[in-house]
Amino acid sequence: MSDVLVLENVYKSFGSRSIISDISLTVKEGEVFGFLGPNGAGKTTTIKMILGLLSIDSGHISILGNDIEKNFEAAMRHISGIVENPDMYGYLSGYDNLLIHARACGATKERIDEVVQLVGMQLRIRDKFKSYSLGMKQRLGVAQALLHNPKIMILDEPTNGLDPAGIKEVRDLLRYLAHTQGMSIFVSSHILQEMQQMCDTVCIINNGRILRIGSVEELTKGGGAGLYRYRLRPMEQAVALLQENIPDRIAAVHDEFVDVRVKEEELDTLNRRLMENNVSIYGLSAVETSLEQSFMEITGGGNIVG
């Protein structure tokens, strides 16, 4: 798998305010790369730099080996993107909007029909863009981004404002594009679940800095401790035992259960210890072993939607 998008030590500031500091990342071919961070973390700024809308203060961005500053046109031939909202000309039909972009990117008219088919917009494509619902606008935006068969597609919060069915549609489409068409997808979001469900690799960013990059498995398992809910008997004895051994890991104590924060590999030892002390384990379930946990840990609990 080759590197499609590479960012090397990228910095950006507006005036004296530093927005992006030392961001380096690599997106590989056929990969769905999630760019996760709370609002104001610098996601959109990074995306705008990748797409050439903002200048880069220092560092390099290259797409398939083409530096976007030195070799802008060659780099842009392989990339497409939707930043913020899919803004198009409201007074033009969906088709005309696609036609404009197709001409600029050198895509054929047949290709327009293809992408329209792909996003299922055949029936409404001759209507004016301003008459479309938000979901249709998003789909048309994706269609536009697909026009010139880019190697990588950059999507800024693609599921923003969509209903659950719409979100699923987008998710399926992106996974289809990445895993069967070999396209790389770089998708930003502040919604964890979404990332977990559709991404292969996730990069967590806050205050303009990368906090962690890894595969979804790595971040959920190997990374931080998960929250586990034990149903134990007798309860008093169990709590006393836990408080004696791992007082700092107890998250909450209820009448029926106790929540413990431990790493996955520590579970075995903990279970053994409980059983040795005549505590019966009636139930054990993972409350949140997901990305959220690592994210909370990493960012120290930024404003994030679970």
Added chain:
Amino acid sequence: MLANHYVLLKNERLKLYKKPSTWVLMGVIVLLTLFSLVINKLMFRSAGGYSPSWQEQYNWGLEDLNGQLKENPEEIYTAQSIEALKYLLGNNISPQDWRTDLVFEYYNLKAEQLSKGEIPGQKQNEGKPIIQHGDWAKPGMEYGYAENRNMTDGERQERMEKLQSILKSNDWRKFIDFKIDDIKSGLIGSNSDQEKQVNIEMYELYRQHNIVPISDMNNNLYYRGYGPNQENNDFLWKSREIETIRQNKLSVLRGEDENGNLLTKNRIRNLEQDINVALKRLSTNTAPISYNSFLGLLESSASEISLISILLIVYAGGIFASEYGSGTIKMLLITPHKRNKIFWSKTILMMELTAIALALNFALAFIFSGVFTAFKGIGSMQVMYVFGSVVQLPYLLYIVLRFLILVLPVLTYGALAMMMSVVTRKSAISIAATMMLMFGGNIVMGILSVVSQGKVLPGIKFLLFSNTELSSYLPSASSAFMGGMSSMVDGTMTLGFSVAVLAVYTVCFLWIAHDSFCRRDVK
């Protein structure tokens, strides 16, 4: 590479021409243009208007003089004025006719003769032949028939007989000899030898070109800019050209114009150019374009380009700003094209739109003028002063060239609006600011001229506003009639200078716009 650019231009076209507001505005402009054409036409019609025939005017004069005579029966001059008018009416001598001058002089002398002992000077304005009706007919011409002379009875008698014999022979060549004699003897005109020479040359021109002279009275009134709207016959325009030559030569000699203003070097050059043009017109027999002919009407209608500048400013002001406003700038820039290509595609589209609007404007003016004048005289030639030489060219061609030159300031304002559009990224602000500069410029110039109390401030000629009135450099059928061109800020300014200043401004505006568009972040 070029194909690449063309694709972007095609996109810009699609965006502009599918926008409903483009056509709404274009329609409004077309309607306004038609409206202004109608107004224009009506104005010229009223300037032409109804004017009473000379016979009517003479008859009114007669009524008036008869009334005066009734009150004052001894007034010899009044009585002789009545005789003069009767003679003119009886012999069908129009005010244009050279004999008019002789008739008035004859009856003036006769009045002198009859009122022996009275000094004519004392009764000048009461007794002399006066035609009161019609502003254009006023006594006391700078030259014409001799006045205030001390003649003996014998001399007077001799002169009266001479006048009579010329009138009887009806030979204008004799009239010219007679006038030249008067000039030589200092009886009329100036006493300076140089000025005498100028006046004699003028009369020689009549003979040389075989032009029947127009009466001095008529010519003089024409030159002062309040001539009646007369039928433009061959002799009339020729004698007017000769009169222009004479007046210009005298002005150059005296170093001041007829109002006593000192002439600048540029003004002297203009006067000399006009002399050359007039001479060429005479030698090539090229009549000036009448302002109510097809070409004259076309010229005045096609000059109405301020509407086009409004159109252009509205489009140019929105062409970048609207992309920022709607967020579509991101889509526009996320394509494999450098920003400068996108900038030029928009700039070229603006030029294209201007060209379309201009062509539309010109076509409307063309059809409109044609409808009113049946395209009469469309191929008329005209003698013009172009780039330092006097040339004869089809006037239609000149109108087109003049039109194209008058458009240059519009392009500069368009570039300004584009710059504002890129820099402010707000349509409303860039349109309003450019309009304010365009219309406020004249106010600023007015204030500056008041503040400077008529003196020309240094550097003011490099201001944009000082160079946008290109029509002041380009004579037109109507401006020639109105008596010359409007004054410029500075006597040293020429068309070339103004065009160069406009070009520099345009390049600067475009450069700033280009630089800002290509470099600034899209936040």
